[in-house]
Amino acid sequence: MISSIESERIFSYALDLICIVGFDGYFKTLNPSWEKTLGWSINELKSKPWLEFVHPDDRDRCIARRKKIIENGELLQFENRYICKDGTYKWLNWSCHPFPDEDVIYGIARDVTEEKIYREEAFNNEKLKSLGTLAAGIAHDFNNLLASLYGNIEMAQKNSDIKEKVEHYLGNALESFSSARNLTSQLLTFSEGGAPVKKIGNIAESVINCCKFSLSGSNVACEYDIDPDLKPVSYDPEQISQVVQNLIVNSKQAMGDNGIIGVSVHNIKNGKGDFVRITIADSGEGISEKNLENIFDPFFTTKEGGSGLGLPTSHSIIKKHNGYIEVESQEKVGTVFHIYLPVSENVPDNDKVENGQKSETQGSGTILVMDDQDAVRDIMKDMLESLGYQVIEAYDGEHAITIVEEMKLKGSLLRCAIFDLTVPGGMGGKDAVRKVKEIMPDMPVFASSGYSSDPVMSEPEKHGFSASLKKPFKLKDVHHIIEKFAG
Secondary structure, X not given: OOOHHHHHHHHHHOOOEEEEEEOOOOEEEEOOHHHHHHOOOHHHHXXXXXXXHEOHHHHHHHHHHHHHHHHXXXXXXXXXXXXXXXXXXXXXXXXXXXXXXXXXXXXXXXXXXXXXXHHHHHHHHHHHHHHHHHHHHHHHHHHHHHHHHHHHHHHHHHOOOXXXXXXXXXXXXXXXXXXXXXXXXXXXXXXXXXXXXXXXXXXXXXXXXXXXXXXXXXXXXXXXXXOOOOXXXXXXXXXXXXXXXHHHHHHHHHOOOOEEEEEEEEEEEEOOEEEEXXXXXXXXXXXXXXXXXXXXXXXXXOOOOOOOOHHHHHHHHHHHOOOEEEEEEEOOOEEEEEEEEXXXXXXXXXXXXXXXXOOOOOOOOEEEEEOOOHHHHHHHHHHHHHOOOEEEEEOXXXXXXHHHHHHHHHOOOOOEEXXXXXXXXXXXXXXXXXXXXXXXXXXXXXXXXXXXXXXHHHXXXXXXXXXXXXXXXXXXXXXXXXXXXXX
């Protein structure tokens, strides 16, 4: 047995912070390390409830843990922050045990502030390393896409007198352009967590196309199981393709670039509601139980050269679609990811056009295009004129408002307007649309931007627009949106 003198010496000279806390919320006994660590005198610490010395952000958790300690009567370990007298704070790692017969809790805390700082610095260094790997990978992908674009456009020019070859090379260039657009979409999601720009429809085709694209040139193949009566969901095609691509590439790498990935898309109803479930299953190396808890943490990766951003980004995207992801994995057996997207009660976009057919007739009327970039205005003018419309150009929001006012005075009507949201040094579409709507309240105005993270792009109606066009867009995108809202 330890003598009372020995106990007193341990209590007095221990570097750890030792205390006895009453169920009434006040310190009863404290050893000298408290004063040395926090700067408060023992009397000051005893004068107020211990909770007042806890960092405000940690107090709710501390109350919950105190309740758990008292109710369960068991040892509990946790960490929290205590405020020092000089206004700084210390991280304390606690071990606590209650003694209900005495209405007290015995606690021992260790100052782990330096360890926390070291771990945070190491984590930040790892983040920088991962971002460097990511940047190098993106530069590599972009250079490949630019090489394809340059090469195909040059070959189209060289063979300009042979129609079939021109169509072939320009078709290849358009495919590279689409890949580049998807890559920039991923970058925006990484950097800003872009809000989804959704459409309503059957998601199966997007899933299948993404799987085929992700496995092109690979020895891995997909085996599909698609529900023929799939319900519609509201989704951003580019963002969902990004999620599917991340999971397919992970599965391909886990299987050593050889094998079959099971892909199924089915309607499912569970306790959370009606969903369309996308399942991606591989027979790869699997994920350990320890790592399974961290796979959605930013920058966590077990792959050499990996960025640790794929799964966290996928998780974020699905959450913004009001869905969720589940994962099952067993080492040496394989991994299964389930993506749940809520079923939409609204009519699919493709079914909103009369008779389910898109009109191929030429348009008519005048469209106002506002963009600060000359090259963008020029190509939009050519695209719209090819569809049969006349075009008036504006270089910023104030210029656009002046044009609308002049058209109103002349008694002329505009079919619709397309406004760039961001104009450096000038009025953008977000400000211009309010004034334009006062002048021509019934005219559809479309928001156009390369910033998919702008809330106007995901919810244009809330900001006075009829719909949004995400740059870069195709001719069919422009045609469809004008027919739908200004037809």
